[in-house]
Amino acid sequence: MPELPEVETVKRELAGFLIGKTILKAQTFGPGLRKPFQPELTENLKNYKIKDISRRGKYLVFSSSNNRPYLLAHLGMSGKMLVFDRSSWKGRQKHDHFIMKTEDSHVVTLNDPRRFGLILLMNDPYSYPGIASLGPEPLEESFTGKVLLSNLSKTSQPIKIAIMDQRIVAGIGNIYACEALYMSGISPEKPAKTLTPSETDKLATSIKEILTKAIEAGGSTLRDYARTSGETGYFQFNFSVYGKEGEKCPCCTCNTSKTGGINKIRQAGRSTFFCPEKQRNN
DNA sequence: CGGCAAACCTGCGAGC
DNA sequence: TGCTCGCAGGTTTGCC
DSSP states (O other): OOOHHHHHHHHHHHHHHHTTOEEEEEEEOSSBSSSBOOTTHHHHHTTEEEEEEEEETTEEEEEESSSOOEEEEEOTTTOEEEEEEGGGOOOOOTTEEEEEEETTSEEEEEEOTTOOOEEEEESOGGGSHHHHTOOOOTTSTTOOHHHHHHHHTTOOSBHHHHHHOTTTSTTOOHHHHHHHHHHHTOOTTSBGGGOOHHHHHHHHHHHHHHHHHHHHTTOOOSSSOOOTTSOOOSGGGGOSSTTOTTSOOTTSOSOHHHHOSSEEEEETTEEEEEOTTTSOOO
16 A cells, blocks of 8 residues: 555654654554564553654654664555544454554554554664665655666666665655656656666656655555545545556547557556556657 | 565455 | 455565
């Protein structure tokens, strides 16, 4: 599920509830997520005072102001973090693997049916391999077409696969890779190292624009993703190509009868949606 | 090292 | 109605 815009949305909402607050109690249920829960996790979160919550790629990093380790979290494919008032909380639900209760009577739950998520205490979270190897943050000013061009020059993989590689640029998953390439008019199958400077300029701009607009819409909900209130995101209504196989290209000038409209292909085991007429610069 | 497939899990919708 | 199959926002591992 969650790509950068969804994780950013969750981060902002959690920050509003949790920064400056103390966790009174944390509990885990079951064996863990993609890694087993650490035996010391719940003990270390007792009276953990949250100083800040930041995001790097699709990871959330919680820091403490009372000398505790950092708490690293990832939502995997199906993870949700929900915040309840204690008075309206209905107790642990199916697939709630982790629950925290705060001094001001909020309950924070991590619900993740597929258990691809991650909760990990670390003294140095930025040494976690998945974070240490991350490429640039696409919404920072330093992320430019030039940087993207340089990072793409090393790989002969198709551009769609390359921009989903977290080492090349952080935070982009299947949805926003498809949408950014559509917006740029670049074929998903074009080898990454063959993009021209003007194409990487366009692609970097498209990535920034699509991610920014998705954050403004609270992210995209297909099935599992939710905001901390349980409300869905809304950006799925703005998709141009994702999940739209056979539909007309939204640019309105492409000849659907010639190309079949939006096509769906398989790349590295993932579905790619694109308009072969608009995105045909192979 | 690069590239690719499979594995990790559960749920859901499609098709029979 | 009920079964099987394929597929789903991600990351990691292991094999050529």
